[in-house]
Amino acid sequence: MKTQIAINEVGKELFVKMVLSAWETQNTRVSKLLNSLSDEQLSMETAPGRNRGIYLIGHLTAVSDGLFTLLGWGERLYPQLDAPFIKNPDKSVPDLPSAREIREYWNTVNVKIAALMNKMQPDDWFAKHTSISEEDFAREPHRNKLNIVINRTNHMSNHLGQLIYLGKKEE
Amino acid sequence: MKTQIAINEVGKELFVKMVLSAWETQNTRVSKLLNSLSDEQLSMETAPGRNRGIYLIGHLTAVSDGLFTLLGWGERLYPQLDAPFIKNPDKSVPDLPSAREIREYWNTVNVKIAALMNKMQPDDWFAKHTSISEEDFAREPHRNKLNIVINRTNHMSNHLGQLIYLGKKEE
Secondary structure (H helix, E strand, O other): OHHHHHHHHHHHHHHHHHHHHHHHHHHHHHHHHHHHOOHHHHOOEOOOOOOEHHHHHHHHHHHHHOHHHHOOOOOOOOHHHHHHHHHOOOOOOOOOOOHHHHHHHHHHHHHHHHHHHHHOOHHHHOOEOOOOOHHHHHHOOOOEHHHHHHHHHHHHHHHHHHHHHHOOOOO | OHHHHHHHHHHHHHHHHHHHHHHHHHHHHHHHHHHHOOHHHHOOEOOOOOOEHHHHHHHHHHHHHOHHHHOOOOOOOOHHHHHHHHHOOOOOOOOOOOHHHHHHHHHHHHHHHHHHHHHOOHHHHOOEOOOOOHHHHHHOOOOEHHHHHHHHHHHHHHHHHHHHHHOOOOO
16 A cells, blocks of 8 residues: 555656646746846837737736736735736737836746745645636546646747747847 | 555546647647648748748657657658758758648648557656666656657747747737
8 A cells, every 4th residue: 555655646746846847947948038138128029010028028927926826825926917918918008017127026926936836745736726616626637736837838938939039049 | 555556547647638638739729820821921930030930830840750759659750851940940951841741741740649649558658758768767757758748848839939920910
């Protein structure tokens, strides 16, 4: 019995590590890119007529900030970012936070998320998140907290591909 | 004892489902976008001075084709795509396959991958892939076949974010 429990726990730990490593890899790539870009570069469109860098970073920050409530970690840090960066498209809101502020929000959210992710136990990740009902979760147990991280990592990769266009042509 | 094995197996199946669903979601998004784009749109740069649509689809096809050997599924279908779409940058190889050919390669590779993914048993996914040594795998068991799929899904999302720029401005 003990051996089986051990295998089971190792299995879960291994899954969690795979998913969190992928999150960390993409997250670090965004942060490195952000640090390499000037405020002026951030204020540019990623391609003609497309979202500006500052909008995409604000958008990623707001979506990551949403993890606090979705994963049951507590209150969000910057709920005020939803209106300008999720609910409305780029260039439709007159007063966006400055590049300096957005950089700070991005860093703060990510440092807190990394600490909270580290504190979670393997089993916690396979529990339901807050926007699925008990009934739906019983039918679809793959819609757990870890699954949210898988999806959010792909979302981050998607916009990272666009943000790269603000940098040097070689990238 | 049986109950523990059952939980363990359900855990693995669930996890595999989470990862494969994410792959399928991103893969379907690329295919839908590709079907919505004309050959002329595909021949355009995704942003000024950046990779063209046809290059990115060829690149994603070649990388996915690499899964056949990496995951031990057998011979690759289109190894000839590596030179123009992985080893060399866009606009450096004079004779690329046509848009019609690239679309066909993309579809063929993905249909075969979906069938092969479906045939895999949960345990198969946690085995080592072909480009890691037994020694390294013993130390780092998270570098298994399923982890390759997690990473490749993010890679696909990354380029999907860029390919979207070939389409309508609303996207």
